[in-house]
Amino acid sequence: MKEERSLSLLQLMVNEGLVPSPEEEENRKTVIEKLKQIVVAWVKRVAWQRRLPKQDIAVTSATLLTYGSYGLGVHGSESDIDALCVGPYFATMDDFFIVLYNMLKSRPEVSEIYCVKDVKVPLMRFVFDGILIDLPFVQLKVLVVPENLDILNPVFLRDIDETGWKSLSRVLANTQICRLVPDLKKFQSMLRCVKFWAKRRGVYGNLNGFLGGIHLAILAAFVCQCDPFVGLSALISHFFKKFAFWPWPRPVELQDETLHPTLNPTETRLYMPIRLPFSSYEYCHSNITKSTFYKIRTEFLRGHNLTKDLLKFDFDWHNVLEPFPYTKKYAWFLKIFLSASKQDELGDWVGWIKSRFCCLLFKLEEVQGLCDPNPAEYIDVNIADPHVIFYWGLQAGKTNAIDIKSVKDVFWRNISTGYQGPFGKIELSIVQASQVPKSAQFDTLSQKKKACWKMMDYHQRRIPIYSQHVPQYIVGYVSTNGDPEYPSAGV
Numbered sequence: 001m002k003e004e005r006s007l008s009l010l011q012l013m014v015n016e017g018l019v020p021s022p023e024e025e026e027n028r029k030t031v032i033e034k035l036k037q038i039v040v041a042w043v044k045r046v047a048w049q050r051r052l053p054k055q056d057i058a059v060t061s062a063t064l065l066t067y068g069s070y071g072l073g074v075h076g077s078e079s080d081i082d083a084l085c086v087g088p089y090f091a092t093m094d095d096f097f098i099v100l101y102n103m104l105k106s107r108p109e110v111s112e113i114y115c116v117k118d119v120k121v122p123l124m125r126f127v128f129d130g131i132l133i134d135l136p137f138v139q140l141k142v143l144v145v146p147e148n149l150d151i152l153n154p155v156f157l158r159d160i161d162e163t164g165w166k167s168l169s170r171v172l173a174n175t176q177i178c179r180l181v182p183d184l185k186k187f188q189s190m191l192r193c194v195k196f197w198a199k200r201r202g203v204y205g206n207l208n209g210f211l212g213g214i215h216l217a218i219l220a221a222f223v224c225q226c227d228p229f230v231g232l233s234a235l236i237s238h239f240f241k242k243f244a245f246w247p248w249p250r251p252v253e254l255q256d257e258t259l260h261p262t263l264n265p266t267e268t269r270l271y272m273p274i275r276l277p278f279s280s281y282e283y284c285h286s287n288i289t290k291s292t293f294y295k296i297r298t299e300f301l302r303g304h305n306l307t308k309d310l311l312k313f314d315f316d317w318h319n320v321l322e323p324f325p326y327t328k329k330y331a332w333f334l335k336i337f338l339s340a341s342k343q344d345e346l347g348d349w350v351g352w353i354k355s356r357f358c359c360l361l362f363k364l365e366e367v368q369g370l371c372d373p374n375p376a377e378y379i380d381v382n383i384a385d386p387h388v389i390f391y392w393g394l395q396a397g398k399t400n401a402i403d404i405k406s407v408k409d410v411f412w413r414n415i416s417t418g419y420q421g422p423f424g425k426i427e428l429s430i431v432q433a434s435q436v437p438k439s440a441q442f443d444t445l446s447q448k449k450k451a452c453w454k455m456m457d458y459h460q461r462r463i464p465i466y467s468q469h470v471p472q473y474i475v476g477y478v479s480t481n482g483d484p485e486y487p488s489a490g491v
Contacts, residue, residue, distance in 0.1 A: 009232060013189075016196070027130075031129050034128070035133070038103060039064060052090065061088070062086060062091065063149055065083065067084060068174070069195075070082060070083075081131055083134070084167055086137075086140060087139050089141045121163070141158050173217075176277035180277060182225060191216065193232070194239060197320065201299045202324040207287065209358055211296065219239070223242055240304035249273055271286070289358065326436075330393035332393075333392060333394060334371070335389065340424035340425070346387070356415050360407070363411060369395040374392055
């Protein structure tokens, strides 16, 4: 019966498009290989511009290291690729943003390319053969960067600057997780399911104070280490049980004989400290607050109650993965309306606001109590200007006491400092659940959660396609093949 539960869950993942087809996998591999060839050509061009000796130009090289969902092998059909460009000692960040940028921009496979510089991890973002690529950069103090680079080798980790280390830490975390789990394939299946659950229940998205991809990956790997011989369905059940009753803020740490963890008092003041698997003292960055901690714990407990008896005759994974019923749960919402005068300015503006959401959440908790910052984004097809709308659930009983103007004033002071692009508009208002458009299904699966991502064509009307297995889940949008009535419906 447990094996049957595991097989049915795996089939549900496939049916929901969370497992890429062999053709899609091959396309991604081709894109990575092409990008590797481009970055090798780039460093040779930079070496020639630096007038390095001919023998150095001949042997110098660079490579790409994938991380994120693709690096862990848990990407879906519509997932992007996170890849770190690793260059030699003479290639600088300026070379990356100027020379490599121009080389990529001239390629026919590349579109929508732009630089994101004013962030902790500077990167280029572009579409390559239809796949969204995030490409940060790190410089190693070597002349030759081998294609099969062993990033755990300390020889390559000497004298890396702070920005480079932040970029590299994501790759290191992925590499260590894959090394430490007892069964990689089982871990990958489990992590797909856990991410799917977190998005359905509205607890996925670091910018909104919830769990990010790295948090869930470490939590899933931890359960795999604790229960190495059980099947997928049992792993999911143990995952909910383990963290529904975990004694937070006790840190979650992967078992690694090569590391000797040390207590970091600053980090353990976090609500849910999760240690990075390559360090004995560094923890995952977290925006979890009192409100989001309460909801995450509530969802862990709900998951445990629904999966503690997998052998029940009426057990159904769809109950576990049911979308969070926001409009039934909350009578009042904070409506956050963001707009820009031009479509190509909207993405940066929304990304900047989202990167400051934790400040807004702290203020709301101060004046109102618990708040549920739903990560889903809604587009009103009746509004012509480029825009995005968020609806955050508010605690009952205190809504009338909120001074929304003071909340907006405090938040505006926070977001108006440091932003380099054209300012858009932001409107905050309190609305009843009945005022939330019925077409806003609060689906958190179809939205990207990265700050500064250019959200193209959000103001255009799109035709949704609903899942045949979970009717309220939008799996995509109709491709209109150039229909002028819906010019941007395809996603």
